Amino acid sequence: MTTRYKTRAFVFKKNDANESDRVFSVFTDDFGRLDIFAKAIRKNASKLRSGIDIFFVSEIEFIQGKIKKTLTDAVATKKFGNVYCDLEKFEIANKIAEVLDNFVKGEQKDKDIFNLLDETIERLNGQVKNKQLVYYYFLWNVFSLLGYHCEVQNCANCHEKLNPRSIYFSAKEGGIICEKCFSNDKSAKIVNSDIVKILRIILSKDWQTLSKLKVEPAYQKMLSEISENAFNSFCPS
Ligand SMILES: [Zn+2]
Numbered sequence: 001m002t003t004r005y006k007t008r009a010f011v012f013k014k015n016d017a018n019e020s021d022r023v024f025s026v027f028t029d030d031f032g033r034l035d036i037f038a039k040a041i042r043k044n045a046s047k048l049r050s051g052i053d054i055f056f057v058s059e060i061e062f063i064q065g066k067i068k069k070t071l072t073d074a075v076a077t078k079k080f081g082n083v084y085c086d087l088e089k090f091e092i093a094n095k096i097a098e099v100l101d102n103f104v105k106g107e108q109k110d111k112d113i114f115n116l117l118d119e120t121i122e123r124l125n126g127q128v129k130n131k132q133l134v135y136y137y138f139l140w141n142v143f144s145l146l147g148y149h150c151e152v153q154n155c156a157n158c159h160e161k162l163n164p165r166s167i168y169f170s171a172k173e174g175g176i177i178c179e180k181c182f183s184n185d186k187s188a189k190i191v192n193s194d195i196v197k198i199l200r201i202i203l204s205k206d207w208q209t210l211s212k213l214k215v216e217p218a219y220q221k222m223l224s225e226i227s228e229n230a231f232n233s234f235c236p237s
Contacts, residue, residue, distance in 0.1 A: 002063045004072065007031060009060045010117050011052060012097035016042065024052060024071070026060070027100055027117060032108040036062055038071040051075050055083055055093050057118065080125040089124055092135045096120065099139060102235050103146055112145050123207065132220065133202075133210055139227055140202045148234045151175025152199045157184070164193035169226040171233035189226050194219050 013025035020042040025035050041048050051074030052058045061073035083089045096117070104113070120138040128134060140150060155162055156175030166179040168188035173181065176196055182188050198219070201210045215223070 004061055004063055005031075005069075006059065006061045008077070008114075009034070009052075009058055010114070010121070011054055011056050011058065012100045014054050020046075025101065026058075027104065027114060028060075029111065029114050030109060032106070032110055032113075033100070033104045034062075034069060034107060036060070036071050037068045038074075041071070048074050055080055055097075055121065057121075078121075080121055082125045083121070086131075088131050092124055092131055093121065095135050096138050099142060099231070102231075103142070105236070110145065113142060116141055116145065129211065130213070130215060132224075133213070133215070136198075136223060136227055137202050137205075137207065137210060139231070140199065141205060143230065143234060144203065146234075148174065148230070150199060150203065150230070152196055152203060155181055157181040162196070164196070167191055167193070167196060169195070169229070171230050189222075189229060191222060191226060192219070195222055195226070198223060 008029040009026035011024050011026050015023045017023050017037070020040045022038045022041045023035055024038060025033065027033055038048055038052065040046055048071060052060065052071070056076045057078040059075045059077055060071060062069045062071050083093050100117075116138065120134060123137070124131065124134045143150065151174055154160060155178040156170060156173040157177050158181055160178055162176060162178055168177050168182045169175070169191045170177045170181070170185045170188035172185050172187065176191065177185065177188055198213065198215065201213070
């Protein structure tokens with residue numbers, strides 16, 4: 001007898017296969033990441049079509065075959081319409097998908113990642129002043145959940161108190177480092193106390209404060225650079 005599995009899934013990637021099939025990469029409530037084969041879903045008559053698409057949260061049902069998992073039912077529970085209508089929001093959703101695709105490879109249940117993902121996309125879909133901060137909120141918190149916690153209180157290497165006039169971000173040491181430790185890691189990027197403040201707010205998951213924050217363009221650029229640096233340094237592949 002074939003076992004059917006049912007779970008809630010966030011869809012972060014889709015690839016067409018064969019003439020009318022599609023493979024969805026989803027992050028689920030019960031199994032972590034799954035890659036699911038949807039047979040004939042691109043045909044107009046497919047009953048699965050309306051229930052699953054990129055950036056939906058769907059209740060899905062699938063069967064486990066010898067090699068692949070096949071989708072048997074899908075009901076969309078959240079469609080995040082604003083993410084589709086706003087190019088910047090859509091691009092941020094794609095960046096979040098890229099993080100998931102690169103950092104989450106196998107099946108491993110992680111309720112915290114699912115909740116963070118759900119919360120992040122809800123925020124992105126809602127009224128938000130600085131949309132890029134939604135991405136950084138997701139990125140640095142998902143790094144923490146994946147075991148790359150960023151040290152922002154004391155120096156990540158020597159644990160001394162940080163002097164706000166001379167601080168750096170070191171992906172190698174996993175956080176902010178002091179001037180003395182910078183001499184041992186010249187790849188570290190210079191930052192300032194505002195960046196550390198933003199990272200502290202992000203990591204304490206204080207969205208209320210973060211959403212009201214006005215970030216100078218130069219600081220936003222700095223945040224973008226260290227985020228990219230962390231992404232590339234922590235990325236498993
Ligand atoms: Zn130090």
